[in-house]
Amino acid sequence: MPLPSPTVHPQAGHLPRWASAPLTLLEEGAQLPGKLFTLRLGLPAVVGFSPEWNRRLLTDLNTFRSAGSFSRVVPYLSGGIILTDTGHKERRHALNPPFSKRSLETLRARVRAALRAERLDSSFDALAWADRAVLRMLNAAFFDSDFDTRLLHAFLAPLRSPFPVPALPRPLLFARMDAALSRLARTRLTQGGDDLLTHLARWPGGVRETRISLAAGHDTTTHSLAWAVWHLAQHPAWFQADGLKPAIRETLRLYPPGWMGSRRLSQPLDLGAEVLPKGALALYSPYLSARDPDFWDAPDAFRPERWERPPPAWSYLPFGGGERLCLGIHLANLLLEEALLYLLESGSQLRALHGNPAPRPGVTLGPSGPLVVRLG
Ligand code: HEM
Numbered sequence: 450m451p452l453p454s455p456t457v458h459p460q461a462g463h464l465p466r467w468a469s470a471p472l473t474l475l476e477e478g479a480q481l482p483g484k485l486f487t488l489r490l491g492l493p494a495v496v497g498f499s500p501e502w503n504r505r506l507l508t509d510l511n512t513f514r515s516a517g518s519f520s521r522v523v524p525y526l527s528g529g530i531i532l533t534d535t536g537h538k539e540r541r542h543a544l545n546p547p548f549s550k551r552s553l554e555t556l557r558a559r560v561r562a563a564l565r566a567e568r569l570d571s572s573f574d575a576l577a578w579a580d581r582a583v584l585r586m587l588n589a590a591f592f593d594s595d596f597d598t599r600l601l602h603a604f605l606a607p608l609r610s611p612f613p614v615p616a617l618p619r620p621l622l623f624a625r626m627d628a629a630l631s632r633l634a635r636t637r638l639t640q641g642g643d644d645l646l647t648h649l650a651r652w653p654g655g656v657r658e659t660r661i662s663l664a665a666g667h668d669t670t671t672h673s674l675a676w677a678v679w680h681l682a683q684h685p686a687w688f689q690a691d692g693l694k695p696a697i698r699e700t701l702r703l704y705p706p707g708w709m710g711s712r713r714l715s716q717p718l719d720l721g722a723e724v725l726p727k728g729a730l731a732l733y734s735p736y737l738s739a740r741d742p743d744f745w746d747a748p749d750a751f752r753p754e755r756w757e758r759p760p761p762a763w764s765y766l767p768f769g770g771g772e773r774l775c776l777g778i779h780l781a782n783l784l785l786e787e788a789l790l791y792l793l794e795s796g797s798q799l800r801a802l803h804g805n806p807a808p809r810p811g812v813t814l815g816p817s818g819p820l821v822v823r824l825g
Contacts, residue, residue, distance in 0.1 A: 452722050453481035462489025471810050479737050485720060494730035498737035500763035506712060506733050507771035513712035513731055522616050523812055525608055525664035529657050538772060544658060547648035550779045555643060556590045563589035564791045571825055572802060576818035579674035583667055586784045592633060593644040600629055605667045608812055615812050630656045666777045669706040672815035674788050676704045680751050682801035682822045687753050693789045695753035701767035703751060705735035706813040710769060735766040796824035
């Protein structure tokens with residue numbers, strides 16, 4: 450018996466459904482027997498969401514390769530550490546130190562100051578605010594707020610549009626961005642500094658890694674922040690200093706911005722029911738894994754109290770896992786915490802006014818928006 454597969458168009462395969470409503474397609478697949486199902490996405494593809502599958506895909510880097518994964522079709526994410534297979538460990542070893550929890554503490558004060566540069570209205574759209582706040586905080590952390598905000602915004606804006614916009618080549622915009630990054634990197638190398646660019650500029654390809662990290666970090670953090678504000682506005686009991694960390698974890702469980710990760714098989718993969726050919730796509734889904742009722746009680750409910758206990762192993766993967774665990778995990782958590790602490794300091798009552806929280810999958814999963822809240 451071959452692996453199960455959701456309803457498919459005989460000629461076009463699953464591509465039309467993948468393009469129009471991928472979450473519905475994944476959810477349909479998750480209802481089929483077993484925790485592995487196949488899709489036809491131009492290439493044969495398998496999606497798994499069991500802890501065993503996640504562990505296998507994220508730890509066997511020889512079989513599950515990143516080169517050729519979906520990231521290659523998005524120029525923003527296509528390159529540098531994200532698509533490196535050979536020598537990945539060594540490259541991460543070089544990039545990791547400035548992103549450690551300890552090293553990032555030195556940046557906390559300037560992230561705080563960057564947040565306070567914009568006055569908060571009593572009612573605001575949490576999605577639009579998160580977008581600006583994360584841009585400012587990233588500018589503070591990477592560039593000590595010296596980077597041209599307008600260029601940063603122009604560079605990142607196409608990423609959150611629906612496909613195919615993020616996949617279109619933008620050689621002029623990328624060249625402008627690289628030129629501005631290189632200029633600032635040279636200044637850091639000659640005059641010193643203590644922002645993230647100062648560390649990254651020391652390595653060959655450091656400017657490109659900086660550009661890729663900004664793209665990997667902006668929408669993911671923006672969407673997490675906007676979802677977190679919206680959920681806190683609906684569950685005000687968690688809107689207090691001790692409630693923020695569990696609320697962030699729970700938000701990332703329900704709406705992991707990296708809703709799906711992809712790899713390519715370097716060799717045929719025997720799954721018992723079926724042998725997948727070399728070159729097939731292998732997908733893992735932080736979204737499905739974190740909503741599997743076999744591992745989570747009331748999986749669709751926002752319940753930060755569940756974080757009093759550790760999550761089931763390999764079922765909670767908003768930052769991926771294994772050797773390719775998100776480079777920016779500690780930075781993202783720092784930005785999310787600081788932004789929510791700032792809101793808490795600005796008002797003790799957060800209420801949802803109106804909005805459209807329906808998830809909108811693109812390169813990252815985000816709320817449709819707007820998400821208008823009142824803080825008083
Ligand atoms: C809440 C915010 C974030 C989320 C949910 C998130 C999620 C993820 C996920 C799921 C992966 C693994 C992808 C895979 O397995 O294919 C990843 C990798 C990565 N992330 Fe993040 N990310 C976030 C913020 C950031 C930030 C702020 C940065 C900035 C440094 C960043 C940089 C990266 C990089 C460079 C990788 C590739 C790592 C590698 O392949 O070795 N991310 N992220």
